[in-house]
Amino acid sequence: MKPGALAYFKPTTVTEAIGLLVDGGMDAKVIAGGQSLVPMLNLRMVAAERLVDVGGIAEMKQWSADDREVWIGACVTHDQIQIGEVADPSNGLMPKVASKIAYQAVRNRGTIGGSLSLADPAADWLTTTAALGATIEWEGPDGKKSCPADEFVFAAYTTQLDISDVLTGVRIPRLPPDATWGTYKLCRKAGEFAHAMAMVISAGARSRAFLGATDGAPIRLMHTETLVADFRNWESGHTALVSQALEADIADSGREFTDIQLWQSRTCLLRSIQMSLGFQPIKPEGV
Amino acid sequence: MTDARTIRFTLNGAPVSVSVMPHETLIEMLSLRLELKGARESCGQGLCGCCTVYVNGKSVSSCLYLAQLVDGANVVTIEGINDGARLDPVQEAFIEVGAFQCGFCTPGFIMMARELLDVHPNPTDDEIRHYLIGNLCRCSAYPEIVEAVKLAARRRAAGTAPALAQELSA
Ligand SMILES: Cc1cc2nc3c(=O)[nH]c(=O)nc-3n(C[C@H](O)[C@H](O)[C@H](O)COP(=O)(O)OP(=O)(O)OC[C@H]3O[C@@H](n4cnc5c(N)ncnc54)[C@H](O)[C@@H]3O)c2cc1C
Ligand code: FES
Ligand code: FES
Numbered sequence: 001m002k003p004g005a006l007a008y009f010k011p012t013t014v015t016e017a018i019g020l021l022v023d024g025g026m027d028a029k030v031i032a033g034g035q036s037l038v039p040m041l042n043l044r045m046v047a048a049e050r051l052v053d054v055g056g057i058a059e060m061k062q063w064s065a066d067d068r069e070v071w072i073g074a075c076v077t078h079d080q081i082q083i084g085e086v087a088d089p090s091n092g093l094m095p096k097v098a099s100k101i102a103y104q105a106v107r108n109r110g111t112i113g114g115s116l117s118l119a120d121p122a123a124d125w126l127t128t129t130a131a132l133g134a135t136i137e138w139e140g141p142d143g144k145k146s147c148p149a150d151e152f153v154f155a156a157y158t159t160q161l162d163i164s165d166v167l168t169g170v171r172i173p174r175l176p177p178d179a180t181w182g183t184y185k186l187c188r189k190a191g192e193f194a195h196a197m198a199m200v201i202s203a204g205a206r207s208r209a210f211l212g213a214t215d216g217a218p219i220r221l222m223h224t225e226t227l228v229a230d231f232r233n234w235e236s237g238h239t240a241l242v243s244q245a246l247e248a249d250i251a252d253s254g255r256e257f258t259d260i261q262l263w264q265s266r267t268c269l270l271r272s273i274q275m276s277l278g279f280q281p282i283k284p285e286g287v
Numbered sequence: 288m289t290d291a292r293t294i295r296f297t298l299n300g301a302p303v304s305v306s307v308m309p310h311e312t313l314i315e316m317l318s319l320r321l322e323l324k325g326a327r328e329s330c331g332q333g334l335c336g337c338c339t340v341y342v343n344g345k346s347v348s349s350c351l352y353l354a355q356l357v358d359g360a361n362v363v364t365i366e367g368i369n370d371g372a373r374l375d376p377v378q379e380a381f382i383e384v385g386a387f388q389c390g391f392c393t394p395g396f397i398m399m400a401r402e403l404l405d406v407h408p409n410p411t412d413d414e415i416r417h418y419l420i421g422n423l424c425r426c427s428a429y430p431e432i433v434e435a436v437k438l439a440a441r442r443r444a445a446g447t448a449p450a451l452a453q454e455l456s457a
Contacts, residue, residue, distance in 0.1 A: 105421055
């Protein structure tokens, strides 16, 4: 199937883009890399009469860094992060995550801002920005706004963005140099959206742990964080402890998990924790 | 604004101007308006790599690219990678190794393999597989494809190959 008729605009400033979105109302949509929007238009899962291409807005393609944090413009692509063109605040976590998003042709076009705005629960950047304690920034008819990444998503495909808002960038604090991380996602076919995902970051006596690819926003695992902060090494007895902590975290979240989802999430979490402690998880061939 | 619009861009080294509808994808424009049949639409969802072309020196899935967006850009398709007299070394390697059966997926694989060799001139098997995971071959010629990429890498290293960079600066 093919997209229906639409009008195309390419503004050069954020203010101009917001104006075009306000004029178009419900029928207007932002297009960034088009890697999620064009397939949805092709399948007519989404209808838009007006596309506002933010790819012509220079400031949204930029990034900047100081010794405390890195700011990444919404239109920076997965590939630019993967190849290290953008300063990395995350001791290698972000380039690694970027290299596992979809396929190279998709990474060449898809943007971090597009990924966050769409908020597919399995989007890698949702979990990554939440785990890194990033701040998401956007602008709309009412001015500039921002929030912590772990408060940005309300539910699957539902974020704090209003219909005429433009996500402008992400501010990511630098991890301490000795911070370690581990992440694992479960896909049946390499490059597809994950069925389950976990991410763990440990710095000194503090840890952050998240599950992604759930039925909504990434889930923060507070019990797991407390437990993992005391781990210095991986020992076989840890498996049972992590399983208990994870079950307590899921109960606290109030979210529904089938047995399969629970098993998949636990596998991802165990592998992420092991990886953060210096163990490489089992690597499937060719990935 | 929902009418056809004329866009101008460079296609395989030559300037072209084409009238396109705002909802038209790049693959539709290339195959239906410009009669270039090498890149082909198969899944239309970014899953198979059969429609891979270069826009401004980077591989893209042309089924996920609105045609209007190439206004002013440099587009290269499989038809544009030979030098007029000789096939590209990656094309030659695919033929020599027999890295296909029906050939439907081959243009996409060749475009992606060329970009892979620009990034990893001497790729490992893992690097080849990782770079090409977005390309599907229903005939499952994967072992031969990996061999062809390695042969092309050796040919390029021996200096018999034009790099993508040269072609773009031309
Ligand atoms: C085959 C395939 C596999 C994929 N696998 C993965 C995967 O494993 N992991 C993963 O994370 N992603 C995956 N993706 C999605 C990919 O990462 C997309 O690039 C991303 O989700 C959307 O980014 P985009 O720039 O292409 O956005 P677009 O497709 O242009 O836009 C997506 C949505 O966000 C809105 N939007 C875009 N930018 C902004 C902005 N700045 N402000 C406000 N709204 C905006 C649009 O209106 C639209 O609704 C996959 C995509 C494909 C085609
Ligand atoms: S047709 Fe474009 S990726 Fe399959
Ligand atoms: S050769 Fe037939 S699909 Fe690859």
